[in-house]
Amino acid sequence: EPDLTPKVNQLGYYPEAEKYAIVPDTDANDFVIKKAEGGSVVFEGELEDAGRNIPSGEEVKVADFSAFTTPGNYVVEVNGQSSPSFEIGEDVLAPVTDGVLKAYYFMRASTPLEEAYAGKWARAAGHPDTAVMVHASAATEERPEGTIISSPKGWYDAGDYNKYVVNSGISTYTLLFAYEQFPDFFEAQDINIPESDNDLPDILDESLWNLRWLLTMQDPNDGGVYHKLTTASFEGAVMPDEATSQRYVVMKNTPATLDFAAMMAQVARVYEPFLPEFADSALAAAKEAWQWAEENPDVMYRQWDMNEEYEPDVVTGAYGDRDVSDERFWAGAELFITTGDTQYYNPDGWKEADINIPSWGGVRALGLYSLVHHRESLPEISGEDKEALVETLLELVDERVEEGETAPYRSPFGYENEDFFWGSNGHAGNVGMAILQAYQLTGDEQYYESALRVADYLLGLNPTGYSYITGFGDKPVMNIHHRPSEADGIEDPVPGLVSGGPNPNNMNQDCGEEAYPNHYPAMAFIDDWCSYSTNEITINWNAPVVYLFSGLEALHPR
Ligand code: 9MR
16 A cells, blocks of 8 residues: 655755655645644645656655745645644754754763653663773783773663774764864754753763763773774663673774774864863874874774684674775874874875765765865865865765755655665765755855755655654654663653664564565665664764754754
């Protein structure tokens, strides 16, 4: 049975923005907009044929109601069938923008969540991480196997309770980069966390929770950085305080160490005005990490190889990489920007290599972003190269933005099958993040509108019709793969979390292939706890969405 419910951005639309609803597989030729309460018709329009959306197999029609700008609460109706409700207004994105950042507070390890901040999701502290064991793979003379170290705080990575350096790198960077680009927005934001009343913007306070942990992941004896802090295997679906298996730090390696160096170099410049001593120690840590990576240029984390050699076997998230050249370029770029020292800077890293939308294992674009953002204060870069840097960033998105104009969903994300893999919604966020930078660089409003389409996608204007952000929208995901949300006995999941999204590649491994009703890439999703390959949440998928929503808000002409 095809679902003919019109799809909308369930939070809503800015009054002056382009506004679309999507209706799949319908014979109807027109649509109406009605008041959500009372049902009076306020706008009528004709549906446009938009063709077949390949990743979902739908024949799509578009309801364009951009011309309708009156603030209020509405539904779109086609053939008597109503969409979820939505709002037209200047403030439609404000609550979710706060919500996706507040989500990090809910991910904190080693602290109770107080009712004053967490509401009904208050919980006991879990994972003090004051007695973490050095795993055999990480043993040194100074810290032999079984050495106990203290490594508290940090955010849980995802639906599981482990803390992974590689994934923390891109996540924390992305939040801090949002701050670097939109400082005034974050100065004004209050997300009600325990530190909200101090002098730091909340985004910097929240990130500090993770950074204090990350600094303990560096071996003080040599500067190398442990890959992760983890149990040997995943814990069950219990609350944090009941997940008490022994935790380990495992194998130092080059990608984790360079991700750490990159992030700490950025941290040094971001926190300098607020916490100068902390900033200095972050920079020292970054340099020591860089040095370790110079001496150990090619130590890769291969979990299965590691398990051949050391016990106990570690079978939690691998975050293994095969190519460390992008991490090296990124770390060098951040160190160069912060110190001005050209020994760190390798222009071939952006001139000679392919640059893609970033991901945890592909971070070259992050170095590009930082260089572009800071280019005017880098006299070592020639004027010609500055222009080429900007061009390189625009090339990351231009084709998508162009295609998105006429794509069936009118969106730069999700019109090709290649957009759908593990964490597709994080990828969507990263696409939006890149596009919003193109807007800042050019002032061309086509980019701003294009980035808005990505927000539309995440908030319900997508083939499954779910709002992929917990707690937001008429039809949000409810059964995310997230241990506290599963175990707390509260119907509503912890709010503000971005579900991983459709992923056609792993359907045979979690809930069973038959559980997935639809195998089209953009539909390969189930809102079920068992579906860790489509409905888990992680810090690296929330981060670009924080950037996207915060940037849309900060740059929104009111
Ligand atoms: O985001 C990761 C994805 O790119 C990988 O394909 C997948 C399988 O290795 O793992 C994802 O990361 C998971 C991590 O390993 C453990 N915590 C949960 C993460 C999200 O599912």
